[in-house]
Amino acid sequence: MLERRAAWQNRGVADGETAEGGGEARRDVGAVGIRDGQSPNPGEFEIGFLLGILAGEGHFGGDGRQPEVTLRMHTRHETLFRWLQANFPGGRIYGPYHHGGRSYYQWMARGQYLRQHLAPLIGARLQELDSYAAERFRKMCRDYGIDVRS
Numbered sequence: 001m002l003e004r005r006a007a008w009q010n011r012g013v014a015d016g017e018t019a020e021g022g023g024e025a026r027r028d029v030g031a032v033g034i035r036d037g038q039s040p041n042p043g044e045f046e047i048g049f050l051l052g053i054l055a056g057e058g059h060f061g062g063d064g065r066q067p068e069v070t071l072r073m074h075t076r077h078e079t080l081f082r083w084l085q086a087n088f089p090g091g092r093i094y095g096p097y098h099h100g101g102r103s104y105y106q107w108m109a110r111g112q113y114l115r116q117h118l119a120p121l122i123g124a125r126l127q128e129l130d131s132y133a134a135e136r137f138r139k140m141c142r143d144y145g146i147d148v149r150s
Helices: 002-010 044-057 075-087 111-123 131-144
Strands: 058-062 067-074 092-099 102-110
Touching: 044 058, 044 067, 044 075, 044 111, 058 131, 067 075, 067 111, 067 131, 075 092, 075 102, 102 111, 111 131
Parallel strands: none
Antiparallel strands: 058 067, 067 102, 092 102
16 A cells, blocks of 8 residues: 555646546646746745644655655645745645545655755754654654754
């Protein structure tokens, strides 16, 4: 099951296309106002806001092969997801998903962006997270060999 999930998550699905196995459609809604190659330089407000969102709603984990930071929220928070994509464009937005009476978007940071940009950014500010969120982040880093000196 994990292998199928990982393969599905790594597969690029265009707007309106359905996932393998006849599953629900998955859409990468893309960056808003960010061109390829652009890398915004988030300020302290943006970083602090991201830390707060991740501490309260985020998940630090992985699929068994690679680490991932995931944020899943109701579709009514689309503007927040667009803000995330504009300020942290290395992550990707998926959705909207509709199933089980729920409608939500999902933002994920994985791969090189997570290891080289997001994890060091979070690791340098662990003292700003509550102990529970900080320990979840540390566990993800231990489990996947991410070295963030903090």
